[in-house]
Amino acid sequence: MLKVAVIGLGTMGPGMVARMARGGFEVRAFDTSDAAIDRARVMLPQIGAVLDQLSITPLASGEGAISFHRDLAEAVAGVDLVIENVPERIEVKEEVLRAISPLVAGDCVIASDTSGIPITKLQAFVVNPRRFVGMHWSNPPHIIPMIEVIPGAATAAEVVSFISETIKGLGLIPVLVKKDVPGFVENRVLYALLRECVDLVDQGVIDADALDTCVSWGIGYKLSVIGPMALLDMAGLDIYQSVSGYLNADLCNAATVSDAITSRTAAGRLGMKTGGGIYDYTPERIKELGAERARKLVATRRVLEGRDTP
Ligand SMILES: NC(=O)c1ccc[n+]([C@@H]2O[C@H](COP(=O)([O-])OP(=O)(O)OC[C@H]3O[C@@H](n4cnc5c(N)ncnc54)[C@H](O)[C@@H]3O)[C@@H](O)[C@H]2O)c1
Numbered sequence: 001m002l003k004v005a006v007i008g009l010g011t012m013g014p015g016m017v018a019r020m021a022r023g024g025f026e027v028r029a030f031d032t033s034d035a036a037i038d039r040a041r042v043m044l045p046q047i048g049a050v051l052d053q054l055s056i057t058p059l060a061s062g063e064g065a066i067s068f069h070r071d072l073a074e075a076v077a078g079v080d081l082v083i084e085n086v087p088e089r090i091e092v093k094e095e096v097l098r099a100i101s102p103l104v105a106g107d108c109v110i111a112s113d114t115s116g117i118p119i120t121k122l123q124a125f126v127v128n129p130r131r132f133v134g135m136h137w138s139n140p141p142h143i144i145p146m147i148e149v150i151p152g153a154a155t156a157a158e159v160v161s162f163i164s165e166t167i168k169g170l171g172l173i174p175v176l177v178k179k180d181v182p183g184f185v186e187n188r189v190l191y192a193l194l195r196e197c198v199d200l201v202d203q204g205v206i207d208a209d210a211l212d213t214c215v216s217w218g219i220g221y222k223l224s225v226i227g228p229m230a231l232l233d234m235a236g237l238d239i240y241q242s243v244s245g246y247l248n249a250d251l252c253n254a255a256t257v258s259d260a261i262t263s264r265t266a267a268g269r270l271g272m273k274t275g276g277g278i279y280d281y282t283p284e285r286i287k288e289l290g291a292e293r294a295r296k297l298v299a300t301r302r303v304l305e306g307r308d309t310p
């Protein structure tokens, strides 16, 4: 049985912990915050119910044990894989990786769930960079099956294979990112899209809720079935060439973050986690949205996997 430690139990942690335990791994869950540990404990049953709805059943050998830890050495002792999952600030990741690295066995693999900090940069913070790799999950991690695998400059080929096979062994989908570029692939695409969306709302081209409807029921819906490269062939490369010819130069290419975002974060409006961001949320509405989105994501995934042919 694979032994895994997840370091950081915030937005991503509980779903990762539950998903790997469901795959039979022994999972050690660590956070420096008691509140985060308590929240993760509370979330596990509801995450498990979503995994049941996805027909992601425990292996015959049963679900892996989950243990919670406040002592880092205890959390990572004897594990095969450590997943660093702390805030997306390189100074925090450096501190955590430098703390973890001397505590693990020589053959232990350390992976980062970073959203886009180059793996080669993070490799500088561990004793054995050959055993360090990017393992970028997507939110919500217990539902989205695709995980990016990103080798850094020093990552050993067998470590890439190990992580890819581990992901496959969970019934998830590893995608190899061949070059260690900032943002990897998923977030480069997502952030190009988000930059354009924020700019369109900033310019008054469309209201925020109408933009969400436009993208979700237009390209979002389509891309869930037809990937971008396949879409080019469906639309016609001649159409893409003609439209790009006049549109590319007009797209947002801002190198800075919109004031609409920076003013909100400065005011503490971070989104659902603070009760308001682009939209406002009550605790009840957050719960409603969480359940509704999980239900819809589960139903969509079941259809995409061919489990529920309507
Ligand atoms: N939120 C997303 O949509 C998403 C998706 C994929 C990947 N990621 C990436 O995953 C990582 C974690 O993201 P998140 O959204 O879960 O962050 P988060 O801020 O929600 O949670 C971070 C957790 O780390 C804990 N923490 C802080 N310092 C710590 C330390 N020294 N040791 C152990 N725990 C510590 C915090 O208490 C918190 O519980 C980031 O690198 C992020 O970019 C985020």
Ligand SMILES: Cc1ncc(CO)c(C(=O)O)c1O
Pocket: 114, 115, 116, 137, 138, 139, 140, 187
């Ligand atoms: C806004 C945003 N930023 C990063 C990520 C993943 O690293 C996500 C996501 O997983 O959905 C995201 O929505």
